[in-house]
Amino acid sequence: MSGTFVGMPKFPTAAREALADTQLRHNLAHATGTIRAKRAAVVGEVENWEDVRLAGAAVKDRALRSLEENLVRLEESLTARGAIVHWARDAAEANAIVTAVAQRHAVDEVVKVKSMVTQEIGLNEALAEAGIAAWETDLAELIVQLGGDLPSHILVPAIHRNRAEVREIFLREMAGVGRPAPDDLTDEPAVLAGAAREHLREKFLRAKVAVSGANFAVADTGTLVVVESEGNGRMCLTLPEVLVSVVGIEKVVPTWDELDPLLRLLPRSSTGERMNPYTSTWSGVTPGDGPQEVHVVLLDNGRTRALADEVGRQALRCIRCSACLNVCPVYERTGGHSYGSVYPGPIGAILNPLLKGTGDPQTDSLPYASTLCGACFEACPVRIDIPEVLVHLRSKVVDGHRDDRLPKPEAAAFRGAAWAFGDGGRLGRLERLSGLAGKVLGRRRTTLGRLPGPGAAWTDARDMPVPPAESFRAWWERTDGGRKETPRG
Amino acid sequence: MRVALMVTCVNDAMFPGTGAAVVRLLRRLGVEVDFPQAQTCCGQPMVNTGYLDEAVPAVRSFVDAFSGYDAVVTPSGSCAGSARHQHGLVAKRAADNGSDPGLARAVAEAPPTYELTEFLVDVLGVTDVGAYFPHKVTYHPTCHSLRMLGVGDRPRRLLESVRGLRLVELPGADQCCGFGGTFALKNADTSVAMGSDKVRHVRETGAEVLVAGDNSCLMHIGGLLDRQRSGVRVMHLAEILAATEDEPAPASRGAAR
Numbered sequence: 169m170s171g172t173f174v175g176m177p178k179f180p181t182a183a184r185e186a187l188a189d190t191q192l193r194h195n196l197a198h199a200t201g202t203i204r205a206k207r208a209a210v211v212g213e214v215e216n217w218e219d220v221r222l223a224g225a226a227v228k229d230r231a232l233r234s235l236e237e238n239l240v241r242l243e244e245s246l247t248a249r250g251a252i253v254h255w256a257r258d259a260a261e262a263n264a265i266v267t268a269v270a271q272r273h274a275v276d277e278v279v280k281v282k283s284m285v286t287q288e289i290g291l292n293e294a295l296a297e298a299g300i301a302a303w304e305t306d307l308a309e310l311i312v313q314l315g316g317d318l319p320s321h322i323l324v325p326a327i328h329r330n331r332a333e334v335r336e337i338f339l340r341e342m343a344g345v346g347r348p349a350p351d352d353l354t355d356e357p358a359v360l361a362g363a364a365r366e367h368l369r370e371k372f373l374r375a376k377v378a379v380s381g382a383n384f385a386v387a388d389t390g391t392l393v394v395v396e397s398e399g400n401g402r403m404c405l406t407l408p409e410v411l412v413s414v415v416g417i418e419k420v421v422p423t424w425d426e427l428d429p430l431l432r433l434l435p436r437s438s439t440g441e442r443m444n445p446y447t448s449t450w451s452g453v454t455p456g457d458g459p460q461e462v463h464v465v466l467l468d469n470g471r472t473r474a475l476a477d478e479v480g481r482q483a484l485r486c487i488r489c490s491a492c493l494n495v496c497p498v499y500e501r502t503g504g505h506s507y508g509s510v511y512p513g514p515i516g517a518i519l520n521p522l523l524k525g526t527g528d529p530q531t532d533s534l535p536y537a538s539t540l541c542g543a544c545f546e547a548c549p550v551r552i553d554i555p556e557v558l559v560h561l562r563s564k565v566v567d568g569h570r571d572d573r574l575p576k577p578e579a580a581a582f583r584g585a586a587w588a589f590g591d592g593g594r595l596g597r598l599e600r601l602s603g604l605a606g607k608v609l610g611r612r613r614t615t616l617g618r619l620p621g622p623g624a625a626w627t628d629a630r631d632m633p634v635p636p637a638e639s640f641r642a643w644w645e646r647t648d649g650g651r652k653e654t655p656r657g
Numbered sequence: 658m659r660v661a662l663m664v665t666c667v668n669d670a671m672f673p674g675t676g677a678a679v680v681r682l683l684r685r686l687g688v689e690v691d692f693p694q695a696q697t698c699c700g701q702p703m704v705n706t707g708y709l710d711e712a713v714p715a716v717r718s719f720v721d722a723f724s725g726y727d728a729v730v731t732p733s734g735s736c737a738g739s740a741r742h743q744h745g746l747v748a749k750r751a752a753d754n755g756s757d758p759g760l761a762r763a764v765a766e767a768p769p770t771y772e773l774t775e776f777l778v779d780v781l782g783v784t785d786v787g788a789y790f791p792h793k794v795t796y797h798p799t800c801h802s803l804r805m806l807g808v809g810d811r812p813r814r815l816l817e818s819v820r821g822l823r824l825v826e827l828p829g830a831d832q833c834c835g836f837g838g839t840f841a842l843k844n845a846d847t848s849v850a851m852g853s854d855k856v857r858h859v860r861e862t863g864a865e866v867l868v869a870g871d872n873s874c875l876m877h878i879g880g881l882l883d884r885q886r887s888g889v890r891v892m893h894l895a896e897i898l899a900a901t902e903d904e905p906a907p908a909s910r911g912a913a914r
Contacts, residue, residue: 180847183844184846187846187847193850497851498847498851501850502847536839536840536844537844539838539851540800540838542804542805543804543831543833559704559707559743563704563750564707566709582708585711586703586710586713587714589666589697589700589714589718592693592697593694596694602670615883622842625841626841626842626880628845628849629845629849629852629880630877630880630884631884632876633671635671636671636674638673639669639670639673640673640692644692645694649680
């Protein structure tokens, strides 16, 4: 029922298709523009925003610096409060743990709180293989799931859909998996939300097992935290008998107090709200209240690999707010699917190679999917210097090909550039050649139109200026820096 | 104060008029710049594409060319940003692979590099440079000058002091134009999509001239404007600031004079 990112083409190819989809371009420009303005307004009203950012980054850095200690303490606290802690090295291990819990309770369905990490490990697909249906209960995730679609945004996975498309999906798909959409469904947002509420309600009331992620995990109290807007999370976390939470190991924070800056940063950066409507916290099992069997799966899946990267490890500070997506001019035009991962946008462009390692052509294309404009760094609530990490990962991609028997044309070109830029005199002689071309071409025009070969990438849509007959260097020498200037015809 | 001009490789080879404008402008303000012929490129094209080893010779040329000066001034926010924020990275690589162990020290001792508007406003303390440019102009703040250097309103203050110049607001000014160095080639479709939006906003303003502080971005936006035969001209900020009643800006871009 849902799609898969497996086998996605490299970013430039996927982006070309997305760019041709005018409806998608319109939906994205409208949606990102709206969230951007909301975020800017609520961030602007916090006088010491930069201090909160610094505090948030410091909390996450502290947590990561003593990750092992913090995780062991988290396990102890959770266990002391009646939770069952599992450790998973990768997606397969985590999926097997969750599937086994569901099977032990002989259920054929689970309800889900929106969670990036379960998307990352492909939990729904793994459960489906075991004959267990995983119902997404977040509105946007429901739209994606019903549409057999893929998420294209961290916060708003259906951002690529407009309300008319959502109405069609509900009318077409809801009946097949539960309560149908009403016949008189309109595309009013409130009406669509009402239909989703009715559709989901029976699933909340019926499900015995729920699956969640967590925004934060507090080591000293053994508390998991889920932040959300719709209340579906609260339903999943309180109504079922069994709760399984899959938590990336980078979600740990040492103490309860350290949640403070993070809970202030997240809603303003994410939904553009001063405060999120629902913040659920739970610490193990509370007898007679809420789920009586609580599992926590602590997942690595590449996080220790990212942690080992001195420059890249700052990406583990990410609190999945998606501010970087909303301000990214590349994301705004290509959408999330072009990134071929549940983590799209600037953070996806660094997180995917950091978690998976470089070497695969699709992954290797992601660090290049940026102009390095810096808008993401500016917006990031935990100050991840995404452009710095992008450049660092590009060097890893290039270094991975240094031993290729046949160097790529690009590598050969940069070797040539290194040679030319190693000596000013050498560069000056090369410029005389381009000046000669300029002299010949410049007789008839000032710009060049379509060029053949690699030049076409530039000139398919852009003119190219004709090189000048004389370089600056040559002008300086001839005129002594303009002091001996003679007017030239 | 001994000041050296880093003209940048793009300006050297493609837009010598911009370099000459900087020389003329600074001379008018009483600053004689040197042009060390040993300079080549700041290394940014290599670094930003991932070719750190290949950036080492360029950074070496940079530190050798400018050693001994008190300040380096450059008509590019992007190249100034590279000198300030990337040379350390390249030097670390040169030490790690043994290709140039002394580079880190040379980089640390290199003179400060100023983007042109920083040099004018912060070092010389001027915003009215005595320029005359009687045209309707809109200004695109390039990403690296805006976010990496934080030049803030310096270019605007300089432009507002130009006699005859009418500055009109560019909608979505802080949005990237889509150039991005090799991004413009590796992701040409996305680059052009971004540039097309920028060009649409430029044309909406009705300005005769689009001005910016980086010729590489202008080559991209200007290439789109030219292809559309829009009649809108792009100019580097230095060329506007260098223009006076006696020495007006040249009618077309390119050659030094």
